[in-house]
Amino acid sequence: ASDTERAVRAFVGEGVEVIVSLGGDGTNRIIARSAPQLDLIALSTGTNNVFPSMVEPTTAGMVAALAAMGRFPEESAFRIRTRAKVLHTVFSDGISDIALIDAVQLRDDYVGNLLPYDEAKIMRMLLTRALPDTVGMSPVGGLISVVEEKDDCGLLVEIGEKRDSDMHIKVPLSPGFFKEVAISSSQRVDLGESVTFEGEGILALDGDREHKLANNRSVSATIRRDGPWVYDVGAAMRYAVAEGMMLRPL
Incomplete structure (x- = not known):
């Protein structure tokens, strides 16, 4: 737990706004406790997990890159990301x-x-x-x-x-x-x-x-409902395609 807390604090100190997590409910709990303002792409590893998702890591990395570049809208109406409970x-x-x-x-x-x-x-x-x-x-x-x-x-x-x-x-x-x-x-x-x-x-x-x-x-x-903003990787990629993001240099 302490290593995750230290890592998150270091990320925030460097100006990171989007984190990809590898872990379970407990790992993401520590991230949310340390920096609830962050955008989060939570990838499930192990068993008994509910909060993170089973997602193709390469695709998750693409969404993280687009999010870090500010390519997604803030409006929740697009359902690209949801603030966690x-x-x-x-x-x-x-x-x-x-x-x-x-x-x-x-x-x-x-x-x-x-x-x-x-x-x-x-x-x-x-x-x-x-x-x-x-x-x-x-x-x-x-x-x-x-x-x-x-x-x-x-x-x-x-x-x-x-x-x-x-x-x-x-x-x-x-x-x-x-x-x-x-x-x-x-x-x-x-x-x-x-x-x-x-x-x-x-x-x-x-x-x-x-x-x-x-x-x-x-x-x-x-x-x-005041936790991290969690991305729906599938919805984010579909939005990126609909907006033509994959057809031009990023």
Whole structure:
């Protein structure tokens, strides 16, 4: 994490305005936390990723070059880039942090744990995207109610006890690894609406277990659309062709 933070700060110091990232939700979370004003082309590597996209790297490089040269319009109407939703967390002791995809409260876990989630330890989650065609926490909500990146809301999901819940879903928590999760309730959360996590446990942000919760330490979570501007590589290339950019020297 620290090397990514140092790199982003160095880029910003050199006047960089467009970054191509190679990584997952956690890597892009650090970029967004360090420099939310940047334009971002996020390429997915690894597994369990929701925020970055599976894109041909050469094409992504072309879009990054055109963006750096200022060839794309600022107007969002062209749908070339979209400002990302960010899940902001403020703890009762004043510490703050962010996530791009999910904040998950876990019981009987510990800070720094790198093992996959045990479904029996998941208590509740707030998702900026709830997608049925992903792996990890996002499909826990996405198999109930779909929330896209373009939707100005998130989804709060409460996990129940299997013996007490009427709704049970099979979820791919990691590639090829399905587990049954009992759902107590779910509801959409508007942008700017606050959700409180309290009680004993760990709060994981985009999979990183960095924050401990206790009876005297709670956290308020709010989703806002104030993250990096993320490019749609396909839409950007189609715009470039429509404008004849490929037919003349760049």
